[in-house]
Amino acid sequence: xxxxxxxxxxxxxxxxxxxxxxxxxxxxxxxxxxxxxxxxxxxxxxxxxxxxxxxxxxxxxxxxxxxxxxxxxxxxxxxxxxxxxxxxxxxxxxxxxxxxxxxxxxxxxxxxxxxxxxxxxxxxxxxxxxxxxxxxxxxxxxxxxxxxxxxxxxxxxxxxxxxxxxxxxxxxxxxxxxxxxxxxxxxxxxxxxxxxxxxxxxxxxxxxxxxxxxxxxxxxxxxxxxxxxxxxxxxxxxxxxxxxxxxxxxxxxxxxxxxxxxxxxxxxxxxxxxxxxxxxxxxxxxxxxxxxxxxxxxxxxxxxxxxxxxxxxxxxxxxx
Amino acid sequence: xxxxxxxxxxxxxxxxxxxxxxxxxxxxxxxxxxxxxxxxxxxxxxxxxxxxxxxxxxxxxxxxxxxxxxxxxxxxxxxxxxxxxxxxxxxxxxxxxxxxxxxxxxxxxxxxxxxxxxxxxxxxxxxxxxxxxxxxxxxxxxxxxxxxxxxxxxxxxxxxxxxxxxxxxxxxxxxxxxxxxxxxxxxxxxxxxxxxxxxxxxxxxxxxxxxxxxxxxxxxxxxxxxxxxxxxxxxxxxxxxxxxxxxxxxxxxxxxxxxxxxxxxxxxxxxxxxxxxxxxxxxxxxxxxxxxxxxxxxxxxxxxxxxxxxxxxxxxxxxxxxxxxxxxxxxxxxxxxxxxxxxxxxxxxxxxxxxxxxxxxxxxxxxxxxxxxxxxxxxxxxxxxxxxxxxxxxxxxxxxxxxxxxxxxxxxxxxxxxxxxxxxxxxxxxxxxxxxxxxxxxxxxxxxxxxxxxxxxxxxxxxxxxxxxxxxxxxxx
Numbered sequence: 148x149x150x151x152x153x154x155x156x157x158x159x160x161x162x163x164x165x166x167x168x169x170x171x172x173x174x175x176x177x178x179x180x181x182x183x184x185x186x187x188x189x190x191x192x193x194x195x196x197x198x199x200x201x202x203x204x205x206x207x208x209x210x211x212x213x214x215x216x217x218x219x220x221x222x223x224x225x226x227x228x229x230x231x232x233x234x235x236x237x238x239x240x241x242x243x244x245x246x247x248x249x250x251x252x253x254x255x256x257x258x259x260x261x262x263x264x265x266x267x268x269x270x271x272x273x274x275x276x277x278x279x280x281x282x283x284x285x286x287x288x289x290x291x292x293x294x295x296x297x298x299x300x301x302x303x304x305x306x307x308x309x310x311x312x313x314x315x316x317x318x319x320x321x322x323x324x325x326x327x328x329x330x331x332x333x334x335x336x337x338x339x340x341x342x343x344x345x346x347x348x349x350x351x352x353x354x355x356x357x358x359x360x361x362x363x364x365x366x367x368x369x370x371x372x373x374x375x376x377x378x379x380x381x382x383x384x385x386x387x388x389x390x391x392x393x394x395x396x397x398x399x400x401x402x403x404x405x406x407x408x409x410x411x412x413x414x415x416x417x418x419x420x421x422x423x424x425x426x427x428x429x430x431x432x433x434x435x436x437x438x439x440x441x442x443x444x445x446x447x448x449x450x451x452x453x454x455x456x457x458x459x460x461x462x463x464x465x466x467x
Numbered sequence: 468x469x470x471x472x473x474x475x476x477x478x479x480x481x482x483x484x485x486x487x488x489x490x491x492x493x494x495x496x497x498x499x500x501x502x503x504x505x506x507x508x509x510x511x512x513x514x515x516x517x518x519x520x521x522x523x524x525x526x527x528x529x530x531x532x533x534x535x536x537x538x539x540x541x542x543x544x545x546x547x548x549x550x551x552x553x554x555x556x557x558x559x560x561x562x563x564x565x566x567x568x569x570x571x572x573x574x575x576x577x578x579x580x581x582x583x584x585x586x587x588x589x590x591x592x593x594x595x596x597x598x599x600x601x602x603x604x605x606x607x608x609x610x611x612x613x614x615x616x617x618x619x620x621x622x623x624x625x626x627x628x629x630x631x632x633x634x635x636x637x638x639x640x641x642x643x644x645x646x647x648x649x650x651x652x653x654x655x656x657x658x659x660x661x662x663x664x665x666x667x668x669x670x671x672x673x674x675x676x677x678x679x680x681x682x683x684x685x686x687x688x689x690x691x692x693x694x695x696x697x698x699x700x701x702x703x704x705x706x707x708x709x710x711x712x713x714x715x716x717x718x719x720x721x722x723x724x725x726x727x728x729x730x731x732x733x734x735x736x737x738x739x740x741x742x743x744x745x746x747x748x749x750x751x752x753x754x755x756x757x758x759x760x761x762x763x764x765x766x767x768x769x770x771x772x773x774x775x776x777x778x779x780x781x782x783x784x785x786x787x788x789x790x791x792x793x794x795x796x797x798x799x800x801x802x803x804x805x806x807x808x809x810x811x812x813x814x815x816x817x818x819x820x821x822x823x824x825x826x827x828x829x830x831x832x833x834x835x836x837x838x839x840x841x842x843x844x845x846x847x848x849x850x851x852x853x854x855x856x857x858x859x860x861x862x863x864x865x866x867x868x869x870x871x872x873x874x875x876x877x878x879x880x881x882x883x884x885x886x887x888x889x890x891x892x893x894x895x896x897x898x899x900x901x902x903x904x905x906x907x908x909x910x911x912x913x914x915x916x917x918x919x920x921x922x923x924x925x926x927x928x929x930x931x932x933x934x935x936x937x938x939x940x941x942x943x944x
Binding site for chain 1: 564568571572574575592593595596711760761762764765904905908911912915916919920935938942
């Protein structure tokens with residue numbers, strides 16, 4: 148192929164092609180590429196970036212859609228209000244308490260199920276994998292409504308079953324004590340994605356490491372502790388981050404269970420539900436936007452902390 | 468120090484962003500007053516030019532969104548359109564749970580013209596968005612003489628007449644005659660001033676009656692030493708669909724009151740309301756005559772009277788909608804209504820709901836909107852389908868005749884309903900509070916706590932709640 152005067156670098160451009168500032172791409176290629184990524188860029192700008200900017204602006208106002216023309220800039224008032232808002236503190240506590248319960252529980256359960264369905268001795272592994280993943284295909288609202296029926300204190304299946312073995316089941320959804328564990332129980336039902344990721348991680352562990360451990364005399368627990376856990380620690384880390392973010396964004400189940408109110412006694416008033424109520428029940432859009440940014444900062448902070456601590460327990464490929 | 472946003476452009480950018488945030492569409496709205504002022508000539512011009520004016524009626528904030536109600540509303544709309552070729556009325560029906568949010572989202576950019584039926588509580592959220600129709604009533608010569616002045620005044624807010632009373636819903640006792648017969652007890656009084664078995668008809672007498680009507684799984688009533696409160700099968704009393712609204716509960720058992728003192732900013736819980744809440748709380752957790760929330764859930768999914776396992780139920784006129792299930796055999800086969808007892812404040816209080824239809828002051832066609840409003844307010848078929856006692860007195864006989872036809876062969880004593888209309892709660896249990904939505908939510912949170920939790924020190928709980936309300940009131944000022 149003949150080289151043209153416009154050729155840059157070591158690779159050749161087609162005859163007549165004009166290099167652009169994008170490097171080796173021709174302007175036509177650049178345009179084609181841009182056309183392909185345009186839907187994402189437009190979607191991102193319209194549905195993510197602009198609303199984020201709008202919510203940041205709104206967080207400094209007292210915007211109420213019912214009285215849009217009376218909107219005022221109120222500086223940091225919304226942020227100052229957070230400091231004296233007992234409901235915000237309560238919703239944060241509800242969320243943190245739930246995270247402390249549900250994150251380790253779901254991680255442990257998902258890992259246990261992944262280990263189970265990864266075991267070659269298990270008959271019908273594919274069926275079990277499908278069964279554990281299947282709840283992910285059901286809309287959250289629908290599954291929550293089913294769970295409300297199951298957990299009904301008077302005529303729900305769970306208390307019926309407990310009653311059959313002589314246990315007087317609690318008032319799962321109307322008791323401030325039990326509603327958190329009830330939601331955690333629902334969460335365990337939906338571990339399909341997490342299980343799948345663990346499963347992928349487990350299947351990527353080289354079998355020769357287990358063979359070597361066996362030769363060194365390691366038992367089942369030893370192999371799990373010294374081979375499996377370190378090798379899947381990046382996956383565990385990923386699932387931990389995702390679970391934590393999901394917990395801080397927990398909303399749908401709490402909304403459905405409590406009719407959007409956080410009942411009983413605000414025990415299901417998660418941070419996001421409180422944010423939703425400020426925005427769409429009380430129409431305090433400005434304050435709700437400030438809450439959204441607080442949530443962003445909290446999740447960002449937690450993620451940074453986890454990444455900082457990851458070095459001590461997450462084994463990257465280069466360390467293997 | 469607050470600083471108003473300087474330019475319309477910045478408001479527009481913010482509004483546009485927000486609209487995206489809400490997945491709604493549009494531009495920043497014109498101020499309601501501007502719209503109303505500037506629209507009149509335009510409305511006249513459009514009418515004069517023979518152009519058809521579009522008027523949208525938004526339903527869902529109160530009743531009116533039930534499946535069986537919509538065909539009647541559609542028929543009224545069709546009748547209006549046929550009679551008024553220059554105005555095209557459209558009907559938008561939104562689910563009640565979504566209506567307030569939907570309307571709020573539409574207000575900045577795409578507001579409807581007419582909203583309603585909307586109750587007193589709903590007006591606290593949208594009342595200041597409504598047009599003062601007083602001048603239109605005067606100039607058009609609408610005759611309000613058939614409507615009691617007290618009802619007209621319900622919709623006079625800060626000197627603005629924001630609606631013509633259409634539908635009123637006094638509350639009274641629905642009672643299951645079969646359960647009374649089974650317990651061999653006399654039915655409750657149908658006339659104000661009538662005694663029950665030789666005693667004045669008070670809440671204490673009603674409590675004694677409810678104790679005898681409350682029965683456990685072994686057939687023991689609540690007056691028996693063997694009564695098992697853990698396994699109640701029939702409850703003597705409920706006030707269903709009041710849900711967890713503490714203002715409503717306090718009003719039912721305690722009489723009229725307000726959480727706001729006369730100065731308009733101090734939170735309080737009047738003594739008669741404290742007695743009222745105590746009655747309610749003891750009824751649930753001490754006497755076990757009123758179902759708690761768990762039990763309510765098990766009784767026909769919250770429609771407790773319909774379960775046939777509640778002997779007396781304090782509900783509004785609108786409950787005629789729902790005494791029987793949508794399909795299947797009704798567990799309640801024989802019922803009637805009775806008057807409310809005298810409360811601890813010495814008077815009868817029939818907690819009142821009332822609906823109106825209002826015109827949003829952002830409408831571009833106030834004249835045409837008022838034409839529609841007049842038509843709707845005078846349509847007895849609407850009040851009939853909404854289960855409401857018509858505010859216009861000469862429509863009431865027809866209304867009750869329609870109900871008689873529906874509930875035949877039962878003969879319901881509708882005289883009770885009209886009697887109770889004479890004893891509305893004033894101030895209303897749905898009346899204004901500072902930071903209304905937040906305060907209303909706090910009241911319901913409190914109610915939820917009482918409804919679900921035994922063994923509370925109610926006096927201390929009320930004191931703490933008043934303190935919480937004060938914080939909310941102060942935040943709004």
